Amino acid sequence: DTEVTQTPKHLVMGMTNKKSLKCEQHMGHRAMYWYKQKAKKPPELMFVYSYEKLSINESVPSRFSPECPNSSLLNLHLHALQPEDSALYLCASSPSAGGPNEKLFFGSGTQLSVL
Amino acid sequence: DQQVKQNSPSLSVQEGRISILNCDYTNSMFDYFLWYKKYPAEGPTFLISISSIKDKNEDGRFTVFLNKSAKHLSLHIVPSQPGDSAVYFCAASGRMNNNAGNMLTFGGGTRLMVKP
Numbered sequence A: 001d002t003e004v005t006q007t008p009k010h011l012v013m014g015m016t017n018k019k020s021l022k023c024e025q026h027m028g029h030r031a032m033y034w035y036k037q038k039a040k041k042p043p044e045l046m047f048v049y050s051y052e053k054l055s056i057n058e059s060v061p062s063r064f065s066p067e068c069p070n071s072s073l074l075n076l077h078l079h080a081l082q083p084e085d086s087a088l089y090l091c092a093s094s095p096s097a098g099g100p101n102e103k104l105f106f107g108s109g110t111q112l113s114v115l
Numbered sequence B: 001d002q003q004v005k006q007n008s009p010s011l012s013v014q015e016g017r018i019s020i021l022n023c024d025y026t027n028s029m030f031d032y033f034l035w036y037k038k039y040p041a042e043g044p045t046f047l048i049s050i051s052s053i054k055d056k057n058e059d060g061r062f063t064v065f066l067n068k069s070a071k072h073l074s075l076h077i078v079p080s081q082p083g084d085s086a087v088y089f090c091a092a093s094g095r096m097n098n099n100a101g102n103m104l105t106f107g108g109g110t111r112l113m114v115k116p
Helices: none
Strands: A004-007 A010-013 A018-025 A031-037 A044-050 A053-057 A064-070 A073-079 A087-094 A110-114 B010-014 B019-025 B032-038 B045-051 B056-059 B062-067 B072-077 B086-093 B110-115
Touching (some): A018 A031, A044 A073, A053 A064, B010 B019, B019 B086, B019 B110, B045 B056, B072 B086
Parallel strands (some): B010 B110
Antiparallel strands (some): A031 A044, A064 A073, B019 B072, B032 B045, B032 B086, B086 B110
16 A cells, blocks of 8 residues: 545635645555645645654644644644645655655545635 | 745746756755745645655656755746646755754745646
């Protein structure tokens, strides 16, 4: 299994809603990532989990709350989002955290629209 | 300040010809470079990579060249096929000493269109 699976594929939510994005990998990878991509822009790093601990938070607003329940799962909890948070949210994983010459494996993303 | 730049937002090539996509970087700490291919509303798919100890890596129709002195890399696709039409992102990473993860810095992307 060489896939990173993200659910849901599409999500529409209001600014007062609470929702969660889910990501799963069964490749035994020890690092997992959340990226955000706006239209016609490159992916931008939000969070990194290394060995199930949050290792990097790229100054992301607190309305985004990541969670890593175990080494295979990564969640992103959303609350009180703004319309400008509408974007494609990408999950990725890599074999180890900080190992040399590692590529990231990306999921297909969740297309989020905030109304 | 963008550390990884792809100065051509789009490129149009005839089927069967060579496609050359370029990427420049500024951070000397980058030691691993990757190319990802992306379709709309999908995640990036890894294509090919190169370590800073090499100057060329080839995989089938895809070849990546690295010029460290110029801080420049390029992706060559030959022959180009209509199915290659996508957005191509150049990405770079540097060794993290604290096992915090492999952070990729992406360029802005180049949209490749291969015409039949």
